[in-house]
Amino acid sequence: MFQKSRRAAAALFAMMFLLAPAAYAQIAAHSAKLPNVTILATGGTIAGTGASSTTTVGYTAATVGVQSLIQAVPEIARVANITGEQVFQIASENMGNEHWLQLAKRVNVLLGQANVDGIVITHGTDTLEETAYFLNLVVKSKKPVVVVGSMRPSTALSADGPINLYNAVNLAGSPSAAGKGVLVAMNDQIHAARDVTKASTTTTDTFRAAELGMVGYIQGGKPYFYREVTRKHTVDTEFDVSKLDALPQVDVAYAYANVGDVAVKALVAAGAKGLVxxxxxxxxLPARTRPALIAAREKGVVVVRSSRVGQGIVARNGEANDDQLDFVAADTLSPQKARILLMLALTKTSDTKDIQRMFYTY
Known part of the structure; x- marks a missing residue:
């Protein structure tokens, strides 16, 4: 009996030895067919942890590293060959111009490599829309770039990070996402970086493009597109950050009932080159703010008229004579996104007519 068991074990070992090369070859062939997706981690709630499984507010953001994020969603290995990098580890309210430049340069380097088919960027939701729009203007590739986050930390009972990450990887690896600009994948929806905004403080359906709408859905891991953005982006923009070490100072002055000129004057005094x-x-333009904005323009500060409303076109020469004041109208860009475009515009020119062209182009 003992001899029979030994012979059976030896036969099984020999069979495994013979089959191993074929099995490895099959695995290698499967991997070769999958897209190569790089995940760049920057922190945020998707990398956050809470005190308990029911903690969905009051958690600590940016505590989980990129490898742990990847390991938490083993299913993504079935849809893409994954590599991960920790670019930085911060809560997104601390995102600065220097982070954007570092991230954009790394994205462009990776997308220039033949063995990278797409990129996923994990990000906190507070400024996710701003990072996405900045990249939308400076990425120099048609390969998919997808920004993703979550509204609940990784330790929550109903954490949305894992499914969002899975969907984002599927989207970044899909040829159908190429050439569509930087995309945001959240809550089974696909949004264009230019149009999307965070619309709720805590709910998982927070990212919306209320008037212009989402560009598609992700269902069963597959993207379905229904519309495209007509404004130029990525390879079709005139902006190049490869040699930039800093961006011009541009600030936002917020209007409200009884607003005065204190904020505008303070921002100009602090060195703003542009004001939204x-x-x-x-x-x-409120009566008590208007003189300060005019004075700012006379000092060379470029002024962009935007709206706190969040939707709709800010009409040139509508509520102010922009031609006479030499101001720029923001078109449909939110104040925070108008700031981004103005910063990049000022790296090229200070001519307001040319900057207005950019606002109607991007």
Whole structure:
């Protein structure tokens, strides 16, 4: 009996030895067919942890590293060959211009490599829309770039990070996402970086493009696109950050009932090269703020009229004579996104007519 068992074990070992090369070859062939997706981690709630499984507010962001994020979603290994990098580890309210430049340069380097088919960037939700739009203007590739986050920390009972990450990897690895600009994948939806905004403080459906709408859905891991953004982006923009070490100072002055000129004067005194005025309604200029904005322009500060409303076109020469004041109208960009475009515009020119062209182009 003992001899029979030994012979059976030896036969099984020999069979495994003979089959191993074929099995490895099959695995290698499967991997070769999968897209190569790099995950760049920056921190945020998707990398956050809470005191308990029911903690969905009051957690600590940016505590989980990129490898742990990847290991928490083993299913992504079935849809892409994954590599991960920890670019930085911060809560996104601390995202600065220097982070954007570092991230953009790394994205462009990776997308220039033949063995990278797409990139996923994990990010906190507070400034996710701003990072996405900045990348939308400076990435120099048609390969998919997908920004993803979560509204609940990784330790929560109903954490949305894992499924969001799985969907983002599927999207970044899909040829159908190429050439569509930087995308945001959240809550089974696909959004264009230019149009999306965070619309709720805590709910998982927070990312929305209320008037212009999402560009598609992700269902069963597959992206479905229904519309495209017509504004130029990525390879079709005139912006190049490869040699930039800093961005011009551009600030936002917020309008409200009884607002004065203190904020505008303070921002100009602090060295602002550009100001975005988040006006009421159609970008109206309150009587007590208007002289300070005019004075700022006379000092060479470029002024963009935006609106705090969040939707709709700020009409040029509508609530103010922009031609006479030499101001720029923000079109449909939110104040925070108008700031991004103005920063990049100022790396090219200070001519307001040319900057207005950019606001109608991007």
């Amino acid at each position: 005025h988040a006006g009421v309604g159609n970008g109206s």
